[in-house]
Amino acid sequence: MIPKLPSATVAIMYRFQERIYNFGAGPAMLPNEVMEIAAAEFLNYKGSGMSLMEVSHREPLFEDVLQEAESLLRKLLNIGEGYSVAFFSGGATLHFSALPLNLLKEGESFDVAHTGIWTKKAWEEGLKFNGVNVIYDATPNNFTETPVLTEADLSGKGKYLHITSNNTIYGSQYPKLPKIQSIPLVADMTSELLSRKIEVADFGVIFAGAQKNIGPSGLSVLIIRNDLIGISGRKIPVLLDYSVMIKNKSLYNTPATYSIYIAKLVFEWLDKLGGVSKMEAVNEEKAKLLYDFVDSSSLYVCPVQKKSRSKMNVVFLLKDKKLETKFLDEAEKNGLHGLGGHRLVGGFRASIYNSMPLSGVQKLVSFMKEFESKA
Numbered sequence: 001m002i003p004k005l006p007s008a009t010v011a012i013m014y015r016f017q018e019r020i021y022n023f024g025a026g027p028a029m030l031p032n033e034v035m036e037i038a039a040a041e042f043l044n045y046k047g048s049g050m051s052l053m054e055v056s057h058r059e060p061l062f063e064d065v066l067q068e069a070e071s072l073l074r075k076l077l078n079i080g081e082g083y084s085v086a087f088f089s090g091g092a093t094l095h096f097s098a099l100p101l102n103l104l105k106e107g108e109s110f111d112v113a114h115t116g117i118w119t120k121k122a123w124e125e126g127l128k129f130n131g132v133n134v135i136y137d138a139t140p141n142n143f144t145e146t147p148v149l150t151e152a153d154l155s156g157k158g159k160y161l162h163i164t165s166n167n168t169i170y171g172s173q174y175p176k177l178p179k180i181q182s183i184p185l186v187a188d189m190t191s192e193l194l195s196r197k198i199e200v201a202d203f204g205v206i207f208a209g210a211q212k213n214i215g216p217s218g219l220s221v222l223i224i225r226n227d228l229i230g231i232s233g234r235k236i237p238v239l240l241d242y243s244v245m246i247k248n249k250s251l252y253n254t255p256a257t258y259s260i261y262i263a264k265l266v267f268e269w270l271d272k273l274g275g276v277s278k279m280e281a282v283n284e285e286k287a288k289l290l291y292d293f294v295d296s297s298s299l300y301v302c303p304v305q306k307k308s309r310s311k312m313n314v315v316f317l318l319k320d321k322k323l324e325t326k327f328l329d330e331a332e333k334n335g336l337h338g339l340g341g342h343r344l345v346g347g348f349r350a351s352i353y354n355s356m357p358l359s360g361v362q363k364l365v366s367f368m369k370e371f372e373s374k375a
């Protein structure tokens with residue numbers, strides 16, 4: 001029999017002080033406030049005697065969660081009536097397959113601005129179904145830059161333009177998102193959605209895996225302009241078919257109910273904090289603190305060009321490579337977790353998504369200063 005923990009014990013288990021700062025790129029840390037609500041509601045959701053995890057997706061208890069999650073997301077991003085929202089069981093990668101199948105007829109192609117591994121993956125997947133036109137390639141500058149894209153950069157053949165707005169692995173980001181009128185702009189915003197204000201009306205499709213700024217991994221969010229739904233006329237595997245998922249309000253099959261519930265709590269948390277513009281100001285402060293310190297130091301260096309630096313994933317290197325293992329070990333001992341760079345890039349990366357408080361970045365900077373003074 002599972003012992004019933006007294007609520008005081010549960011409270012202690014989830015005490016703020018016992019949680020470390022997780023700078024990992026994802027699954028990333030979630031707000032303490034969200035985790036505490038989830039813990040408190042875990043065994044008995046709203047007096048039902050069940051965990052929400054055990055509730056049918058067809059019951060009002062869950063339907064309310066789903067509906068609130070969508071309406072909060074609409075409010076936070078100011079998503080207009082002309083757009084549909086759906087939650088998918090499957091990460092952002094699912095959309096690399098779904099996008100061409102939903103938006104292109106056989107024989108058509110899409111444009112891609114290649115700024116890192118995630119555009120490469122989208123392009124490779126797209127090639128299985130359609131043509132791909134690479135209209136920009138950041139390979140020669142080792143992905144340290146994002147382009148300023150205009151209509152003139154388009155291939156003229158592509159039916160939409162695919163971009164990754166924030167390059168999680170290389171730590172680059174479009175400082176200003178492109179405005180393209182002639183074809184729909186499709187943006188993978190996995191590692192930045194809800195971190196800064198965007199004009200949804202500038203996009204045909206926005207999609208994001210949840211595990212950075214939204215909630216648990218394995219869930220993704222789709223925002224699509226209504227006139228783009230069902231335009232390919234192709235036979236599409238049902239769970240990749242945007243029109244089926246939207247028509248059924250994300251309930252064609254059993255959705256990732258608990259993940260959607262956590263996403264709803266995250267949206268509520270963000271809304272209570274003052275929404276995306278408030279969060280954007282905090283994110284700018286955090287990123288400035290870290291980049292200013294790195295730029296002023298003689299041990300650390302950021303390889304990304306200043307104009308394209310990500311406010312979500314701060315990539316840096318140690319000038320003295322011999323100190324790398326020591327840096328990571330000592331960071332861990334100080335409760336600063338997940339600072340290793342992506343396995344393909346090396347170096348270090350501090351992911352400072354919405355849930356990373358300013359105090360986490362302050363602690364990281366103090367640690368880095370102290371480490372440098374002893375190096």
Ligand SMILES: Cc1ncc(COP(=O)(O)O)c(C=O)c1O
Nearest residue numbers: 091092093118168188190191209
């Ligand atoms: C920008 C970007 N796109 C796509 C993905 C893939 O997401 P998933 O693992 O949820 O499929 C990631 C994962 O980190 C990402 O950062």
